[in-house]
Amino acid sequence: MMTLKHLDSKPRHLVFSKFEKLIAFMNDQKTGITLREKKNFLTTVHDSFTGNDFINWLTEHVCDNDPLEAVHLATFLVMYGYIFPIDMKSFVAKDEKSTFYKFQSPYYWPSKNMKLSNEKYIIYLLKRSKRNKQKHALEEYEQNTLAKLQIVFSDKMGFLTKQAEEQVRQVKDMKRADKVVHDLQERAFWRVYRPPPGQVKYLDEGPARCFQISQMQQRKKKNKELKMKEVEYLRQAISKPRMKLSKSLEIMFGNCEQYMKYDPLLNDKVAQPSNPWMTEDQTMWDINCDMVEVPTEIRLRKWALRFEDLLRDDTGRNEFEMFLKKEYSQENIRFYKACRQLVTCPTSDVNKWKTEIEKEFLTPGAACEVNIDCKTLEMVHQQLKTDKEVSSKTRYIFQPAMEHVYALMKKDSYVRFLRSDQYKLLIERSQSVFTKKRFFNFGSNRKKAPSPQVQRRGSASSDGGGVEGELVGGPAYHSYSTGNLKELDDKPKTAVRSSNSPSLRRRTNDLEGKVAIGSDPRRRSNLEVPRSSYTSTSTTDAARKSEHVAQCIPLNVPRTNVVTPWEGES
Template structure:
């Protein structure tokens, strides 16, 4: 089977998108030809006049096999079934909705009103009116099938809010059908039932006419797109020809520049460099100082944030705090109009459409008019270019936002070359750096209420004390010993026992303490040895190390009962 190739009519948006419909309809017109078409049965050959203009399945398949399928009988049956499922032909007996090569089964051509190309969008409202209309007529001839009855029940629940309107529509159509002739009424009923069998088939039957997703463009738009694509291709060719003569940067050089940029900004990225989170990483330490220091507008920014301003002028302007500091510096140097003009030009780019004309008039009067209160230093060529764009501004509002772009670029270059360099060398920038460093150091030194506990300081040995004096300590102080004038760690040496805060001690606890002291105290040693004053041994400068060790072995420490005093006198070896 061969079909003539055909393209969609791009000049008509109302025609269907399925090219197969136009091909089938052309085939149906050939089949309806009185001379070379399918042989139709005459009214005289039938007892019932409703069977005229019908044809048998054998005649249909034989005609398709001879004229379209090149004597292929199986292909002819497939094509006939295709025509039946699309609704261009239907069997007179609707109980068997299929095509068979039989001389006793008759078929008819469907009316063009019910072709699928005419009814692409069917609604549930049309279907429920059809079912209600059949339900109101003779139930012996027009009884609903099982799947149609279940569909009617569902649709009645769906259209419960407008069921009255639907019933009136069904009644009006029933009246119109009753006024028809008997033959026309029978043919109309069969055509309508065949149409809905195609578009609402019973369970198990394939639905060939599936609309699918609706298209989002019309054929006329395809024509406009073709011309547009042609113009774009011409522009692209011209651009590529021009690009062949232009010098391009080498790939290796561009990669080196990219790597240098990454190395330059690496210390300022907290994800890549842990030291960039100043004063501390809040996700680890739990302190929220980082969020406070790196807010939009802060009094004391972080050190890294101030250092980043010195990398480029763009980094300074993108930071709200840096732009505010630069604006204060420009105010001191009487050049504030440049940064104000730059900010206003940036504002007009992102402002609503309703404010574009107002801002344009404001910028022109305050900054670009000769003798304006905040006139910016723009050269004559740039100013003429801007004024010409303002006069010839016939473009939409979305594009007229950029009429001040040449002047803004000129002012930006002036600030970058002159004001920005002086700002980095100014005392204001240095003072900001000092404040930031002092702020970080204060946070580190005076960290009151911190979670970490201070470690105990090591004990300092007294000058001249024996080696046994420091054995009780955990750490060994190997450095030189110093004399301590503090008596806070010495107990009272008089005979009277020291009074304690707790006067009453239970007898069991007293006996237990006495046993512990007796078991810990060696034989021949005073249990109150710790309360006695140990006098440091004398050491002479003229002695060698060996002699000093001998003298330490010969002369032991003496325990003296000394009255209370705040002065500790070293032992004199001469007496």
């Protein structure tokens, strides 16, 4: 009989035991399947049966006259290795009279061979490679596997080859009929455990279970005490008041509708300044960090829904603590935070936090003594006396006092905080930051003004005199060339040189020579704006300036801040 530990080591034995009972029922001489002989021109295989007999027997005795279910069950018996086809080319269950099957030997059942090593498999492949190539030739995937295993076991190939040769020698001493059956059984066994690529391996163990079968068996053995505890639990559960399902659903729907307005996934308007799930703008994550200087208006409005939402937000809890500090009741929120820290702290720090909370908040005359009623305080002190060792109840030892302080803050301080000037000022600041001053002007409904035409500024040389930078009085002048312009700055980009500088005298002489020849020195690849420094250099520059103004074409356009020099005659 199988023990519980044996079931734990072989967790699929319960499945295999059902298959083995079915195989024993099929081998029964009276009610079992009809056995025949498979005759070939060389050998005869005894105790075999056709696929038609196989399916019909399962349909009649097991599957309640359902042929499809019988084929399904027959496929499982073949794939698990309890029955194998004599023709290995088609390793499936078929409802045909020409296909013969045979029962597998109990030695090769899955319940007896759960774990097999690669050393046994390479010995089997070497044994087949040393026998007749026509009858025992390896398939393509088996040849590839043998080549890989020879590389892995290169240091053991001599020992493995000797074992394969010894097994071949033993097979040769067997009778022909026994030799054929033995070869078929061994080949079917390895076909199940090492299937070809693309075929499902039914004996794959898969992930390990998180429980043992012995635990399941022990749970079924329930004694009288356990039954009495279950009865008492159910009796108390019946006596407790329960909320109706319709009422709970109504509350849940109300909460969903209330919080839907503040969910950025469901409401696009909540995502400020833009939806980060739709765009690449990550500003929303920055302005909704845990601690920010100015929270968004949506975040502030959410604080007013519930007191839990305010305490869950780090910024809201900080603002609420500042408000309580102004009202000289900061010890309430500090005591609440310390109790929450005691619940989540490591086990090694439980005694430390318990002592500090008792000393700072619950000792008479302490600096931050909490104002709670005498009955609750006495209950907490009594629990502190009885609780000497750290246990699971130690973390919740201040639970009565914490609930009292929480109710006090929720009914009194929280309501006054929502009506305070501090909360109103936060909303005003959030509106001025996130509403009036939009991020990147996303969502602005203001119509853009039409782009103005190119404005140009007249130079000092265009009105025959005047100071540089002043607007020209009179018609503006525009040249035929409109490309590659440079705007004038309020200040000249280069320093004005005096007329006595050697470099300026040399440039002036060169210009006069080029004008006399007929070439225009102002035709360059990049057009430049005439500078005012040339207007006061010499009389030659003044003559050239007046000639340039005369060649410009007057246009009735507004006065501009850019001037384009005349490029000269083409």
